[in-house]
Amino acid sequence: MIPDPAALGRDRAAPEPEAATVLIVAASAVERAGLERLLAANPGIRVVGSARDPLEARELARRLAPEVLLVAGSALLPRGPDSGFGGAAGVGVVLLDREAAAAHRGLNAVLPPDAASREIIGAVYAAAGGLFVSPAPRGGGAARGARPETALTAREVQVLRMMAEGLPNKTIASDLGITSHTVKFHIASILSKLGASSRTEAVTLGLRRGLILL
Amino acid sequence: MKSQLQGGGAFAALSREITEAVERTDPWIVSIDARGGFPTSGVVWSEGIVVAANHTLVREGDLTVRFPDGARTSVGVAGRDPGSDLAVLKLDTGKRPTAPVDAAAEPAAGELVLAVGRNSEHGLRASLGVIGGVGGQWQTARGASIDRYILLDLSTFPGFSGGPLVDAEARVLGINTTGLSRHSGVAIPVSTVERVVKELSERGHVRRGYLGVGLYPLALPAHLRASLKIEGDGGLMIIGVEEGGPAARGGILLGDVIVALDGKPIEDHEALQSRLGTESVGKRLAITVLRGDRLVQASVEIGERPARGQ
Numbered sequence: 001m002i003p004d005p006a007a008l009g010r011d012r013a014a015p016e017p018e019a020a021t022v023l024i025v026a027a028s029a030v031e032r033a034g035l036e037r038l039l040a041a042n043p044g045i046r047v048v049g050s051a052r053d054p055l056e057a058r059e060l061a062r063r064l065a066p067e068v069l070l071v072a073g074s075a076l077l078p079r080g081p082d083s084g085f086g087g088a089a090g091v092g093v094v095l096l097d098r099e100a101a102a103a104h105r106g107l108n109a110v111l112p113p114d115a116a117s118r119e120i121i122g123a124v125y126a127a128a129g130g131l132f133v134s135p136a137p138r139g140g141g142a143a144r145g146a147r148p149e150t151a152l153t154a155r156e157v158q159v160l161r162m163m164a165e166g167l168p169n170k171t172i173a174s175d176l177g178i179t180s181h182t183v184k185f186h187i188a189s190i191l192s193k194l195g196a197s198s199r200t201e202a203v204t205l206g207l208r209r210g211l212i213l214l
Numbered sequence: 215m216k217s218q219l220q221g222g223g224a225f226a227a228l229s230r231e232i233t234e235a236v237e238r239t240d241p242w243i244v245s246i247d248a249r250g251g252f253p254t255s256g257v258v259w260s261e262g263i264v265v266a267a268n269h270t271l272v273r274e275g276d277l278t279v280r281f282p283d284g285a286r287t288s289v290g291v292a293g294r295d296p297g298s299d300l301a302v303l304k305l306d307t308g309k310r311p312t313a314p315v316d317a318a319a320e321p322a323a324g325e326l327v328l329a330v331g332r333n334s335e336h337g338l339r340a341s342l343g344v345i346g347g348v349g350g351q352w353q354t355a356r357g358a359s360i361d362r363y364i365l366l367d368l369s370t371f372p373g374f375s376g377g378p379l380v381d382a383e384a385r386v387l388g389i390n391t392t393g394l395s396r397h398s399g400v401a402i403p404v405s406t407v408e409r410v411v412k413e414l415s416e417r418g419h420v421r422r423g424y425l426g427v428g429l430y431p432l433a434l435p436a437h438l439r440a441s442l443k444i445e446g447d448g449g450l451m452i453i454g455v456e457e458g459g460p461a462a463r464g465g466i467l468l469g470d471v472i473v474a475l476d477g478k479p480i481e482d483h484e485a486l487q488s489r490l491g492t493e494s495v496g497k498r499l500a501i502t503v504l505r506g507d508r509l510v511q512a513s514v515e516i517g518e519r520p521a522r523g524q
Contacts, residue, residue, distance in 0.1 A: 018506070044505060067507070125505060129504055129505075130507070136453045166268075166297055200355040207483045208430065208431055208483065213424075
């Protein structure tokens with residue numbers, strides 16, 4: 001059953017007039033409802049409809065002209081030359097899929113299926129604006145993430161932030177109540193995970209990955 | 215021309231002038247023992263204030279300051295700024311002369327300069343060279359904004375950091391350090407030293423502005439820059455917001471892309487950091503963000519960057 005898009009639009013509680021419009025594509029009703037609720041909580045985003053398969057998605061995309069397609073699983077991506085999106089001038093696409101990136105050029109963002117709601121919302125905003133984004137490596141001890149091998153632990157993020165303040169190992173050690181030896185161990189791990197060759201480079205890379213707050 | 219007519223010619227005259235310039239710095243350069251037997255240099259900047267290079271002061275307390283007249287004082291570090299590699303000691307400097315600083319100096323590449331330091335027993339050390347290059351405002355790796363880039367082309371003898379860079383008239387152009395660049399010595403210009411010294415003597419640390427956001431740099435598509443009249447090529451996407459932080463209170467959301475601060479383009483982290491100096495703390499600034507496909511203005515009261523190490 002395809003919902004009437006006009007009715008859908010009217011039913012939403014006072015969305016912003018210039019809200020980013022989104023079409024959800026997901027196989028199961030539970031997924032569709034979940035994603036819809038997640039996006040509806042954000043006043044800057046308006047869900048204009050949802051589809052269960054690529055054919056329906058293509059049909060609705062043509063009728064409703066959404067700015068962004070949020071697709072749960074690469075199998076559901078509408079394909080072919082007439083799918084009407086994927087280019088810079090077309091519709092923005094955010095894909096939720098375990099198998100990331102390379103195979104899906106032209107997508108504005110590929111997030112893991114367990115992405116946090118704020119990541120999905122951020123990606124939808126970015127796609128509506130025509131931007132291409134990738135998820136940040138996780139810090140803060142969250143073990144989830146697309147690249148777990150490069151995710152810094154909570155302690156490492158703490159040490160990195162202190163390095164950014166220019167604190168010497170001795171001070172970092174006494175403030176955290178650990179030995180200088182342990183600090184050096186953390187720093188070696190931070191450098192290796194970030195692919196940095198010096199403390200300075202680690203701080204620069206940490207900033208660019210959003211691990212060090214400004 | 216006149217000196218050439220006197221005994222010794224131009225070379226001897228130049229030599230005498232250099233020696234005199236070094237001697238004139240003698241009264242206000244101190245030696246500081248803060249790292250067990252390897253003394254470093256400091257400058258009597260104003261009454262009661264000695265400026266040194268932060269990285270050379272390994273000990274926090276029980277530092278011995280030796281004055282040129284032989285007097286010694288034991289002090290602690292009153293304030294440090296790892297960002298600019300400056301530190302301040304507060305002590306009784308008595309009626310001793312303070313360094314003649316030239317805040318209006320316009321150092322130029324190729325200008326003859328002297329780096330002077332004091333090594334406890336052996337008195338002054340001097341190195342003659344030129345200013346290797348001068349540039350505009352720059353950002354150190356630790357986030358401090360330095361008003362002018364002064365590259366040194368002279369030998370960086372041990373204990374050199376914390377000593378002054380002086381011109382031919384023995385006026386201070388800056389404080390030397392090897393702690394900010396791995397490749398060469400630089401001088402921190404007088405205007406930056408004065409700003410940092412004021413903060414350090416009043417608070418013990420240098421305040422920095424803070425938004426409480428994690429940012430990811432990205433390139434903005436040309437069509438968006440054109441349609442929204444965005445000046446810069448890039449922006450910073452918010453990928454983390456500290457709850458209750460300055461940006462969150464100002465209505466900044468995850469996914470927003472910062473493109474300008476107070477109307478001036480922000481294209482990368484360096485640009486943002488340079489705008490979040492001490493003077494920004496407590497000010498309300500207009501931040502322009504790209505939200506979806508339109509620009510939104512947020513008004514954010516800049517906070518103070520928390521010092522996790524304190």
